[in-house]
Every structure is written in structure tokens, then in C-alpha cells.
Amino acid sequence: MSFLEVTLFLWEGFKISLLIFAVTLLCGAPLGLPIAFCSMSKFKPLRALSKIIVWIVRGIPLMLQIFIIYYVPGLLFEFPLFSKIDIYMLVNYDIVDAGRIVAVLIAFTLNYACYFSEIYRGGIESISYGQYEAGYVLGMTKSQIFRKIILVQVIKRIVPPMSNEIITLIKDTALANCIMVCEIIKNAKELAANEALVWPLFFTGVFYLVFVGLLTILLGKLEKKLDYFRG
Amino acid sequence: MAHLIVENLTKSFGSLKVLKGVSFTLEKGEVLAIIGSSGSGKTTLLRCLNFLETPDGGQITVSDKPLLDGHDNDDEIRKKRLHFGLVFQSFNLFPQYTVHKNVTLALELLSQEREDWKTNKKAILDEINKTADDLLARVGLADKAQAYPCQLSGGQQQRVAIARALALSPEILCFDEPTSALDPNLTGEVLRVIRSLKSADRTMIVVTHEMDFARKVADKVIFMANGVIEEEGTAQQVFENPQSELTKAFLTGFDFDKDEE
Ligand SMILES: Nc1ncnc2c1ncn2[C@@H]1O[C@H](COP(=O)(O)OP(=O)(O)OP(=O)(O)O)[C@@H](O)[C@H]1O
Numbered sequence: 001m002s003f004l005e006v007t008l009f010l011w012e013g014f015k016i017s018l019l020i021f022a023v024t025l026l027c028g029a030p031l032g033l034p035i036a037f038c039s040m041s042k043f044k045p046l047r048a049l050s051k052i053i054v055w056i057v058r059g060i061p062l063m064l065q066i067f068i069i070y071y072v073p074g075l076l077f078e079f080p081l082f083s084k085i086d087i088y089m090l091v092n093y094d095i096v097d098a099g100r101i102v103a104v105l106i107a108f109t110l111n112y113a114c115y116f117s118e119i120y121r122g123g124i125e126s127i128s129y130g131q132y133e134a135g136y137v138l139g140m141t142k143s144q145i146f147r148k149i150i151l152v153q154v155i156k157r158i159v160p161p162m163s164n165e166i167i168t169l170i171k172d173t174a175l176a177n178c179i180m181v182c183e184i185i186k187n188a189k190e191l192a193a194n195e196a197l198v199w200p201l202f203f204t205g206v207f208y209l210v211f212v213g214l215l216t217i218l219l220g221k222l223e224k225k226l227d228y229f230r231g
Numbered sequence: 232m233a234h235l236i237v238e239n240l241t242k243s244f245g246s247l248k249v250l251k252g253v254s255f256t257l258e259k260g261e262v263l264a265i266i267g268s269s270g271s272g273k274t275t276l277l278r279c280l281n282f283l284e285t286p287d288g289g290q291i292t293v294s295d296k297p298l299l300d301g302h303d304n305d306d307e308i309r310k311k312r313l314h315f316g317l318v319f320q321s322f323n324l325f326p327q328y329t330v331h332k333n334v335t336l337a338l339e340l341l342s343q344e345r346e347d348w349k350t351n352k353k354a355i356l357d358e359i360n361k362t363a364d365d366l367l368a369r370v371g372l373a374d375k376a377q378a379y380p381c382q383l384s385g386g387q388q389q390r391v392a393i394a395r396a397l398a399l400s401p402e403i404l405c406f407d408e409p410t411s412a413l414d415p416n417l418t419g420e421v422l423r424v425i426r427s428l429k430s431a432d433r434t435m436i437v438v439t440h441e442m443d444f445a446r447k448v449a450d451k452v453i454f455m456a457n458g459v460i461e462e463e464g465t466a467q468q469v470f471e472n473p474q475s476e477l478t479k480a481f482l483t484g485f486d487f488d489k490d491e492e
């Protein structure tokens with residue numbers, strides 16, 4: 001196999017990695033917000049529930065969570081939901097791994113939503129109560145205070161920890177190969193097994209590096225953009 | 232009837248009784264200075280007036296309208312607190328907005344509730360901007376309108392906070408130790424601004440440890456101790472001729488600069 005062919009084959013895998021990355025970010029980041037609010041709720045049972053979920057999701061290895069989501073419907077209810085989707089999509093639409101990818105997306109989204117929620121909570125709780133009170137005495141409503149005063153300050157504070165999580169996320173996508181999803185490392189291992197090529201496995205690192213480099217620049221720009229104020 | 236009537240205001244935090252029945256009145260245009268040692272309940276009193284705390288009992292009446300009725304929703308409380316303004320010890324400016332925007336933000340949001348907002352938007356916003364320009368000029372910060380709070384000194388920040396509070400033209404403007412967080416060399420500029428606000432239709436309540444300021448500016452002085460008003464009277468009565476032992480003891484702790492202006 002030529003270098004170009006290998007690169008293209010790996011790129012096919014990296015597209016799956018990027019898909020997992022994008023969906024996790026687009027779904028997990030918003031989902032983290034209600035979880036954060038539940039964790040800060042004045043209603044104790046809701047707060048407790050939310051904290052228990054966050055504890056479990058953050059306390060178990062992501063790989064195990066992928067296994068659980070993929071296999072448990074089959075084991076517990078004798079309905080292998082995701083492998084059925086797999087077969088159905090492959091037979092009818094010639095799409096490989098669809099069910100597995102859905103299972104991975106669910107696991108990743110849940111997992112990252114919980115991590116994000118803790119970052120949001122930390123950010124929101126770090127804003128001094130004086131900011132709320134200043135809004136109140138100026139006749140603002142709760143929602144105006146959150147949208148017009150608190151939110152931007154929270155965003156500024158959570159950009160660095162969010163950047164960290166986001167960079168971890170792209171590397172975590174490699175975990176999808178634990179249920180045989182054809183992400184980039186799975187593809188590289190296939191080359192090692194079928195074509196006796198070992199170097200592509202190490203070459204995958206370049207894909208991650210380039211992408212993380214781009215992310216770093218982008219997130220750095222965002223951080224700079226919020227540099228105009230302190231607080 | 233007096234412009235502001237506070238009757239028998241009480242407030243506890245758990246078992247700690249912080250206000251044990253505070254009553255006083257204030258006429259329109261008067262400046263009230265509240266003095267007293269740490270923990271005597273001065274901040275709590277101001278916070279009750281601004282509805283940041285809910286008093287346990289008592290009544291607050293502004294322009295003959297009793298404000299406390301015990302079962303208000305958030306929106307009613309929000310409207311009622313607009314009778315009062317509050318300048319905080321720690322400024323609490325909004326860091327992400329320019330000085331100008333800090334002053335206009337609340338007015339803009341309130342204007343959106345006006346019926347003519349949609350039809351008259353531009354004129355209303357122009358008016359608000361002009362109000363902010365005027366206020367910033369009054370507190371001597373016209374040239375800082377486009378600066379961010381982090382670029383200002385503490386004294387300048389507090390003057391912005393004063394302009395911000397004035398923007399809503401509250402009937403009664405409260406200050407909670409407006410200069411306590413400032414370097415001594417910056418307190419003068421803030422006190423001068425507060426003093427310059429004294430006018431026939433602006434009623435002010437200033438909690439302060441600046442005894443000279445209280446003596447020169449206040450029409451009325453209240454000395455608080457342990458959640459009650461221990462002594463009250465004109466500045467002259469309280470400072471020159473205090474009746475209560477507690478007041479005397481408190482005042483001997485301060486050095487007075489005797490040369491009058
Ligand atoms: N939210 C609260 N929860 C519990 N206790 C409080 C609360 N706010 C104030 N207190 C207590 O109430 C008492 C009076 O506090 P307050 O802040 O009104 O005093 P102060 O006269 O303003 O004092 P200082 O001169 O130090 O500002 C203090 O003992 C304080 O610890």
C-alpha cells in the first residue's frame with residue numbers, strides 16, 4: 001500500500017473520530033447545563049439525584065460505560081438494540097457500524113455532559129453574589145441577571161477548563177474501538193493485521209496532533225477575545 | 232407624613248437577632264448617616280430596605296405607600312425595590328461592560344417594559360445615553376465612558392457605581408460604607424461626589440465610618456448598637472452632645488478633625 005492509500009484509509013477512520021468528537025461536543029455541552037442547574041437546585045432530591053449521576057458517570061471508566069450501553073440492552077432485556085441497528089443499517093443502506101457508533105455517541109455524550117456540568121457549576125458558583133445583588137437592586141429579573149451579567153463572566157472562566165476537556169475528548173474517541181468501531185486506531189490496527197504494516201499505527205498520532213494544534217489555536221483565540229475584561 | 236417611615240423592623244438569621252425593632256423617619260431631601268460598630272446591623276438594615284433581605288416583621292413606607300405585605304412574588308419585589316438604590320462597599324460593577332454600559336444597562340432593560348418601547352426605541356435609547364453622559368460628567372468621569380472597570384482606580388469605580396445607581400433615579404439612595412474598600416487617598420473624591428448629590432429631592436442614607444463626613448453632610452445621624460437605634464438626632468446632637476454611654480464610648484474611638492470648612 002502506498003503512503004497515500006494508507007493516509008486515505010486512516011482518514012476514513014479519523015472522520016469517525018471527528019464525528020464522535022463533534023456530536024459529543026454539540027450534544028454534551030448543552031446537556032451539561034441542565035445537569036449543572038440540577039446539581040445547584042434548592043430542591044434536595046433533584047440535587048442528590050444529579051450528583052449521584054455525575055458521581056457514577058465520572059467514577060466509571062468511559063470504556064466500561066461504552067460496554068454497558070452497547071451490551072446491556074441485549075443482556076438484560078434480550079434485545080440487542082445496537083447490534084440490530086448495526087445489521088439493519090448495513091443490509092439496507094450499506095452503512096457500517098451504525099449501531100455501535102450510536103452506542104458510543106450516547107456513552108460519550110452522557111459522560112462528557114457530566115464533566116461539562118461540573119465545569120459549568122464551578123464557573124457559575126465562582127461568580128460573586130455581589131454581581132447578582134447589583135443586578136437585583138437595579139431592578140433586573142433573575143433571567144436578565146443570568147443572561148446579561150453572569151453568563152459572559154462564567155464563559156470567560158470556563159474557557160480554560162473547557163479547552164482541556166475538549167482536547168481530551170478528541171483523544172478519548174480512540175476508546176470507541178473497544179466495541180470495534182472503525183475509528184482511526186482501529187483502522188491502523190487492521191492495517192497491521194492484514195497488511196503487516198506497523199508504521200500506520202504510529203502515524204495516527206500525526207492526525208491527532210494536527211487536530212489538537214488547530215483546536216489549541218482556536219480556543220486560544222476565544223480566550224484572547226474574552227481578555228478585554230477582568231473578573 | 233415623612234417621605235420614608237421605617238417601623239419596628241426586625242430581622243434574624245437563625246437564632247441571631249440582628250435587627251431588634253428599628254424605627255426611624257426621613258424627610259424628602261434629608262441625608263441620614265448611620266454609624267455604629269461592626270456587627271450592629273447597619274448593612275442588614277440597608278439590605279432590608281433594598282429587599283435583598285426579607286424582614287421578619289415591621290413596615291417600610293415610602294411616600295405613604297407601605298411596601299411590606301408578606302406575600303409578594305418576585306416581580307412585585309423587583310418593582311418595590313426600585314424606590315431604593317444601593318451603592319455597595321465593594322462596587323460590584325459589571326466587569327464585562329464599559330463604564331457607560333454599566334450605567335445604561337438597567338435603564339435599557341427597564342425601558343423594554345415600556346409600552347412605547349417598540350415604536351420609540353431609538354428616541355428612548357438616545358435619552359438613556361444622554362442620561363448616562365450627564366451622570367458620568369457629574370461624577371467626574373466623562374472621559375472614562377469607554378473604559379472597562381478593571382482599568383479604573385477604586386475611587387473611580389465607586390463613582391461609576393454611584394452614577395449607575397443614580398441612573399434609575401431612586402427616591403432614596405443608600406450607601407453601604409462607600410469608601411471602606413478604598414485607599415485613604417481615594418476616599419475624598421467619592422465623599423465629595425456623594426456630598427454634591429445632596430439636593431432638595433434626593434433622600435440619602437449613608438452607612439459610614441467617616442465621622443467627619445457624617446458630621447458635615449448628614450441632616451440626621453443614627454447610632455446603631457446591637458440591632459437597635461441607640462441614639463438618634465441631628466449631627467450636632469449626636470456628635471457634640473451624645474446622651475447614651477455606648478455612643479460616647481463609640482465616638483471616643485475616632486479622631487475628629489476639628490477645623491471646619
Ligand atoms: N446572611 C447572613 N447570615 C447569617 N448572619 C448574618 C448574615 N448577614 C449578617 N449576619 C450577621 O448579622 C450581624 C450584623 O451584620 P451586619 O452586616 O448588618 O453588620 P454591620 O453593622 O453592617 O457591620 P460592619 O460595620 O462590620 O459592616 C453580624 O453578626 C453578622 O454576622
Ligand SMILES: [Mg+2]
Binds near residue numbers: 273274275407
Ligand atoms: Mg456592614
